[in-house]
Amino acid sequence: MPIRNRIADLHDEVTGWRRDMHKNPELMFETHQTSAFIADKLREFGCDEVVTGIGRTGVVAVIKGKTDSAGKVVGLRADMDALPIKEATGLEYASQTEGVMHACGHDGHSAMLLGAAKYLAETRNFDGALVVIFQPAEEGGGGAREMCEDDMMARWNIQEVYGMHNWPGEPAGNFYIRPGPFFAATDQFDITVEGCGGHAAKPQQTVDPTVAASQMVLSLQSVVSRNADPVQQMVISVTSFETSSKAYNVIPASVHLRGTIRTMSTEMRALAKKRLIEIAENTALVFEAKAHVQYHPGYPVM
Structure with missing residues (x-):
């Protein structure tokens, strides 16, 4: 099955994950339920290694490719934490936690990375290893720093890390990159x-x-x-x-x-x-x- 069609088949499942996380938002390093949910999914996908507690409540999983001729290790990162905002959307899957909401889209980021992890663990059509990184405390808490201080980069020999952020108002499916500074x-x-x-x-x-x-x-x-x-x-x-x-x-x-x-x-x-x-x-x-x-x-x- 072509890549696009296979990934498209995951749409409803990824949407369901996102809505589940949206209903249960957690702040900063208190992403205990979210981390457990993500770790369970990664184990279900058959990742080669799933480790919790990196940077307090971060989750890291390793997916090995079919070959490892170059010894390349690449990280894909998403954030998990929500914001101290009262949700007033009235959506069926609105936040069930008073005063806390996924208003910045980190539920979507985590759901997308889970979808990528499921597809890559299933196909493994790449050389080297992929490390999927789910970070707590992006909203000013320094979660990435704490994960690095837990020796994440050296422990898995991660050579490059890629991340992204949703951007409301732009056409769906578009990606934007530029040389030099990108985020302030x-x-x-x-x-x-x-x-x-x-x-x-x-x-x-x-x-x-x-x-x-x-x-x-x-x-x-x-x-x-x-x-x-x-x-x-x-x-x-x-x-x-x-x-x-x-x-x-x-x-x-x-x-x-x-x-x-x-x-x-x-x-x-x-x-x-x-x-x-x-x-x-x-x-x-x-x-x-x-x-x-x-x-x-x-x-x-x-």
Whole structure:
């Protein structure tokens, strides 16, 4: 049977796996049920080796080809974890875990890799060995790093690893590649702006942190438009603005901002961090407030 037809025959099965994982999402390294489900499937497919607990809850399986003349070992990787988001799709297979959802498509990634593993374990029409890698904690948890620290690459002599990510809005069946950087470095930040709260009718007796924080949100956009090289790519997004008071008539004592920075080069990454700290601290001073910045480096440019 031609390859395309055989893989097409797996469509309903792969869809079923994806929906099962979608109904049962798990966060970060807590992918216990997902990992067990995947490991059971890999054993069912007849993989030569299935190992769990790599990088805490990661799963690795080996599929040997019909021949091994070159000693080539290639890895295929998918992520498994979900996001802390409440699902409101109303789908039959919607999340059954309150406040957790596969909103980034990792259920689809894992299902696709399971489909590839089933086909390759069945046919083995390749030279060398294939290692399928199911990673926990892609969403900022450093799951790939922990799997590597568990000696995954050396243990199976993996020479190359390939991965992919779904991209909603593009035609189904299309794949996109490019030379050079493809995925941005992703860093996160928390900024606490401390003022002096008081009654909203007497703002002169307060140090209003909401004004300082609001100016910070606006000024941070100048990093992209006025500090970064126009041919470079950078996005700074403030995604949360929370005050210490919820009362209508009280100026809060503090404001907490959080957000993310995405850059496509090490130079822009360093610039963004430097300017974020400078803008936060100095803007606070202008309004007689104080700013405390926590910067959380994430994944590097890929």
